[in-house]
Amino acid sequence: MTIKTDLGYIDITNEVLAGIAGYAASSCFGVKGMTIRSMSDGLAHLLGLENQSRGVKVTEAVDGGVNIDLHIAVEHGVNIATVCRSIIGEVRYHVERLTGVDVKNVDIYVESIKAD
Template identity: 35%
Template sequence: MNGSIQITEAALASLIGLTAHEIPGVVGMAPSNLKEGLSRVLGRANVSDGVVISRDGGRYAADLYVVVAYGVSIPTVARNIVERVEHTVKTQAGIELAAARVHAVGVQRV
């Protein structure tokens, strides 16, 4: 094969955001740049808005800003997100993340 495949950070962020939505207990994604607290939760249409991709020593790292359902174990949901995101990114994009960090920025009744 003579060509190459490039996966953009935007595509990677969308893949990660969609994966996070599959985890039970995740209500939605939250914008990481809100200065005055959590004013909106983003649904599936804007999942990449809650994901920040960075480069860490030549490898990608991801920060996910999520809103979780009231009554769930936040540490359990966060661990599930990290495990699923790392697996999905590796199997679907061929990328091994240097880190996946979950920031629970809100709790909402569903």
């Protein structure tokens, strides 16, 4: 994503945006971790905090801004709809505040439910 300013251009990679979105999502209440669906074995793997961009896909929107897809694991017993609303707000807030990039859509895919 390239942003034009009065002083020149700022180039922000999708990996940076994915890292910010992953950190914001994983810090929300009820989120046990980020998951990613493996093409080879079809299993969802629970990932730790060492790679926040796992389970996050960032694509540029046609009309500017970005669309963000998040694949998450939630804690057993939480209201999934409430957790997802919280994640959408947090991800949108942090990405827009830290980068100035407009977030068009945040889509969340709950891949698993984990018990303690």
